[in-house]
Amino acid sequence: MNKIFMSGNHAFAESAIRAGCRCYFGYPITPQNELGEYMAANIRKAGGVFIQSESEIAAINMTIGSAATGTRVMTSSSSPGISLKQEGLSFLAGFELPAVIVNVMRGGPGLGNIAPAQGDYFQATRGGGHGDYRMPVFAPGTVQEIADITFLAFDVADKYRTPVMILGDGMMGQTKEPVVFPEPIGELPVKEWALRSMGDGPSKYLASLILDPAAMERHNWKLYRKYKEIERNEVRYESYMIDDADVVVIAYGTTARIAKSAIKRVRDDGIRAGLIRPITLWPFPKQILQELARKIKQFIVFEMSTGQMLEDVQLSILGKADISFYGRPGGVVPTPLELARYIYRECQNKKELDYET
Amino acid sequence: MKLKNEWPKHYKREVITHYCPGCGHGVVHRIVAELLEEMDLGKKTIGVNPAGCAVLAYKYFDFDMIEAAHGRGTALATGIKRSRPDLFVLSYQGDGDLAAIGTAETIHSASRGELFTVIFINNAVYGMTGGQMAPTTLKGQKTTTSPDGRNPKYEGYPLHITDIVATFPGVAYAERVAIKSPASIIKAKKAIKNAFQTQVDGLGYSIIEVLSACPTNWKMSPVDSMKWINDVLEKEFPLGVLTDKRKGNS
Numbered sequence: 001m002n003k004i005f006m007s008g009n010h011a012f013a014e015s016a017i018r019a020g021c022r023c024y025f026g027y028p029i030t031p032q033n034e035l036g037e038y039m040a041a042n043i044r045k046a047g048g049v050f051i052q053s054e055s056e057i058a059a060i061n062m063t064i065g066s067a068a069t070g071t072r073v074m075t076s077s078s079s080p081g082i083s084l085k086q087e088g089l090s091f092l093a094g095f096e097l098p099a100v101i102v103n104v105m106r107g108g109p110g111l112g113n114i115a116p117a118q119g120d121y122f123q124a125t126r127g128g129g130h131g132d133y134r135m136p137v138f139a140p141g142t143v144q145e146i147a148d149i150t151f152l153a154f155d156v157a158d159k160y161r162t163p164v165m166i167l168g169d170g171m172m173g174q175t176k177e178p179v180v181f182p183e184p185i186g187e188l189p190v191k192e193w194a195l196r197s198m199g200d201g202p203s204k205y206l207a208s209l210i211l212d213p214a215a216m217e218r219h220n221w222k223l224y225r226k227y228k229e230i231e232r233n234e235v236r237y238e239s240y241m242i243d244d245a246d247v248v249v250i251a252y253g254t255t256a257r258i259a260k261s262a263i264k265r266v267r268d269d270g271i272r273a274g275l276i277r278p279i280t281l282w283p284f285p286k287q288i289l290q291e292l293a294r295k296i297k298q299f300i301v302f303e304m305s306t307g308q309m310l311e312d313v314q315l316s317i318l319g320k321a322d323i324s325f326y327g328r329p330g331g332v333v334p335t336p337l338e339l340a341r342y343i344y345r346e347c348q349n350k351k352e353l354d355y356e357t
Numbered sequence: 358m359k360l361k362n363e364w365p366k367h368y369k370r371e372v373i374t375h376y377c378p379g380c381g382h383g384v385v386h387r388i389v390a391e392l393l394e395e396m397d398l399g400k401k402t403i404g405v406n407p408a409g410c411a412v413l414a415y416k417y418f419d420f421d422m423i424e425a426a427h428g429r430g431t432a433l434a435t436g437i438k439r440s441r442p443d444l445f446v447l448s449y450q451g452d453g454d455l456a457a458i459g460t461a462e463t464i465h466s467a468s469r470g471e472l473f474t475v476i477f478i479n480n481a482v483y484g485m486t487g488g489q490m491a492p493t494t495l496k497g498q499k500t501t502t503s504p505d506g507r508n509p510k511y512e513g514y515p516l517h518i519t520d521i522v523a524t525f526p527g528v529a530y531a532e533r534v535a536i537k538s539p540a541s542i543i544k545a546k547k548a549i550k551n552a553f554q555t556q557v558d559g560l561g562y563s564i565i566e567v568l569s570a571c572p573t574n575w576k577m578s579p580v581d582s583m584k585w586i587n588d589v590l591e592k593e594f595p596l597g598v599l600t601d602k603r604k605g606n607s
Contacts, residue, residue: 051435
């Protein structure tokens with residue numbers, strides 16, 4: 001397939017259709033409306049279903065119904081709408097149903113604004129819904145990666161029978177870049193667990209109500225074992241200029257792109273900076289950070305929030321290196337220059353401190 | 358149409374009922390199971406059970422089922438039917454589920470004319486949580502959250518949701534029936550059959566509201582409960598066909 005010029009929001013939708021997504025349910029909210037609009041225009045041509053639901057709550061519950069039949073299904077929204085979907089995400093986890101949920105994040109809390117932000121990290125990675133569950137969360141960094149990861153997300157969702165979230169932000173949704181899409185997927189294997197009606201066989205039911213605490217505990221441990229397997233198999237990250245680095249920036253999505261530009265600038269000034277860009281936010285790339293912390297003593301977490309992924313970095317490094325944080329919440333997109341200045345200053349401060357001690 | 362003294366094919370044999378004496382759920386479950394067998398639909402059915410007393414409906418029904426979050430039955434049913442239009446889809450819901458927390462889903466699935474059937478059990482009270490006021494609770498009716506009787510000044514009026522959706526162009530069949538006597542049960546079965554046939558014929562949304570007793574939370578004997586449906590509940594919610602767009606009926 002040829003390279004085409006496309007926005008991130010359109011790329012989510014096109015890639016989903018190519019991955020065999022045959023149902024999309026969503027409710028308009030900025031800055032992700034182009035995703036639903038693309039689905040409205042294109043999914044029926046692929047024999048699929050588009051419904052503009054009456055609310056995000058209805059959309060996620062339609063998603064549950066569709067997923068229960070074994071259909072590849074997607075819903076999308078932006079921050080406030082994703083809050084409304086949390087109950088449904090918990091049910092998807094409890095039922096062990098695969099679905100792909102896109103969150104094109106905007107500024108918050110509350111109605112916030114429609115500018116790009118990364119304030120939903122906790123909600124996405126800590127189980128924004130109720131109950132003891134985890135959910136794989138992908139954070140693409142370019143439109144090309146949106147296409148690749150959306151395609152992959154359906155496979156991960158099906159493989160582990162879990163909801164999967166793709167976390168973008170307003171900038172990524174609106175940015176247009178050249179992209180090459182994967183070839184459309186062929187026939188998908190039949191999902192034995194799905195509700196297809198009983199036919200001549202025994203009937204099945206899907207329930208998340210498990211009244212007996214001992215049985216509920218067994219279900220929780222079963223989910224736990226699955227999450228452990230996901231942690232073992234699905235961690236993804238990108239290393240950038242790490243080999244000779246004295247200082248490592250950790251950033252995902254839009255901020256990782258800004259960080260790359262900042263790293264190039266500070267390298268011109270003789271500061272050997274590198275980047276770890278988590279592509280999965282859960283499971284978090286703990287191990288690489290632990291390994292790096294053995295030789296590198298300075299880490300800078302960079303987010304469009306007041307510091308959320310920061311906690312995962314702290315939990316990974318466990319005090320074995322210095323961690324500082326630079327963030328711009330509320331929909332403000334930081335410039336490479338301001339981050340470069342911050343990195344420069346931090347490195348100077350550390351030098352002085354190291355000299356004094 | 359006769360009530361049979363045989364175990365319906367799509368009703369699990371091993372189940373011991375958890376419903377209270379005099380409760381209408383068991384009767385409606387049996388009607389649904391009988392019709393799915395008689396109409397040869399059970400094998401290709403996916404049902405949705407609600408949060409509420411019927412949350413365990415899949416323990417009774419022997420066809421594929423999924424449980425919905427409270428109020429979301431018709432959203433799930435929409436997802437199922439749109440994914441598998443070849444299947445027969447049924448959403449079984451109570452009054453709190455369908456007419457309070459799930460009002461938006463009820464109204465909009467009906468407005469879209471989704472091609473599934475809703476069985477709506479109206480007992481004018483929240484059963485499973487212990488008898489709180491429902492959207493369909495009558496004026497003056499005492500519940501645990503309207504202890505002096507529902508006063509419209511404070512608690513508003515009973516909601517006639519089936520009457521509302523019956524006015525929608527996408528709703529092909531809507532009828533209100535009651536479970537209060539053998540004759541009323543036969544009528545209820547006929548109504549549910551009409552609704553099922555409406556779905557089979559792809560005519561539009563179909564909904565049957567069933568006035569059903571909750572003796573435990575009404576604090577009445579089962580016999581008094583049947584009488585209360587007849588003398589009181591039906592005055593607020595009159596029985597009958599609310600819309601019928603089947604051939605020759607529209």
